[in-house]
Amino acid sequence: MRLDELLVQVIEPSRVQRHIIVDALRQLGIEQIETFDSAAPALTRMSIMKPDIVMSSMHLPDITGTELVTRMRQQPELSEITFLLVSSETHYRYLEPIRQAGAIAILPKPFSRNDLMRALQSTMHYIGDKLREEEDEFFEDMSVLVVDDSGMSRKFVHQILKSAGIENVVEAKDGAEALQFLEERMFDLIISDYNMPNIDGLELVEHIRNYSSQPTVPVMMITSEQNESRLAAIQNAGVSALCSKPLSYDMMKQLIQQLVADRDL
Template sequence: MELQELLILVIEPSRMQRNIITGHLRSLGIQEIEEFNEAGEALERMQTITPDIVMSAMHLPDMTGSELVGEMRKSPGLDEVVFFLISSETMYRYLEPIRQSGAATILPKPFDPEELHKALISAVEYVEDSHHQDDEPDATFEDLWVLIVDDSKMSRRYLARILTSLGVMNFREAKDGAEALQILKNQRFDLVITDFNMPNIDGLELVQHIRQYSDQPTVPVLVVTSEQDDQPLAAFEKQGVTAICRKPLSYHSLKQLLHHLISDQH
């Protein structure tokens, strides 16, 4: 798939902002663009056509961007559509649901056109892999096992799709560190992917237990988190985690990292 083949829905109440966004998209050769000034009309349109990407502001006349992506993730057929937020919003209570939803990117206003281009390239790769998900899996990774630990069901689903695109067919899911520890008692894994902030046992406690008390202390651990403060994340580095990625996740970057980690294990 090429950029020019994308169908994009732009949801932005400001006509000026919509013109800026669509202008940049058209400069990249993208012509299939539908514009909306509120979420309800866009959701209604999505019942008849499935876009490749939805780009939305945070504050819309009828709901927030967080509520919009929540509605999409509950709707079959829209639950895996790529979502971009373009907003000047910085408040945690608005942005956290976006990060947890598997959103592809959060771009500030005014956004950097080059960052938009990079996000679109990553989205194209995600869409293309989604279309080829039923193809013959890569035999290189068919025997590997990965444990995904995240209290967000949407985040777990997004990570599972990336693993599937790599040819990893064997993975288990845990909703927090406590459940992950029970699974680790009975099964060995080639890679653990964990969130940081979770109920019961969080990601840091999980990593500490794996490194100090489990019978697989050297298993690679990738931390994927919405935590934006560097200080709490420094504790993970002391525990010897393999890598740390922040949400929202770049599909291309995360896929490349996972491919590298898994290849090293193989």
């Protein structure tokens, strides 16, 4: 897929900011761009003509960007649309739900050309892999356990794995349920959230490494955690890779290849 084949929907209340975003997209070769100043007409348009990418501000006149992506994820026909947030917002209360809902990137205001290009390239690879007819032999037989208490996050990770060609995916709503699955079957990779009820990501990794029948299985931890001591504890517990939210499709795919290939050596 080429950039000029993408249909991008831009939702931004500021006329100046809309102009900046549209101009940046056009400079990169994107020709099909639809603009909106609020969420309601954009959602209506999505139901008629589904875009490849939605780029939205956080603070809209009718709802927030968080509410927008949540509504999109709750509608089957809109749930797989790639969502990019463009915002100067830094507050955890606003950004964490966006990360959980599966934004593929959060671009700051102002963003650089390179930031935008990386996000668009990752999106193109994600969409291109979804449309691919032939399965990737590296991924087709892989079995992956996804662990997250957020149903939207599990679904988004599942979509990323499916686009990469991984069909054999099991979902667990927390660490306790994940341990039950680990007793029943073998996995090539575990992708887990950090903050979860009952048994969190750190406790899950510690149990896998010390008490399970699969102590060497690669574990990728997905987290928006910023506390350095907690991150150090995760690494010390034996996590194979730490991946921050929002998830980059290219980074996820590359990490999966590296983790599983290294295990086979």
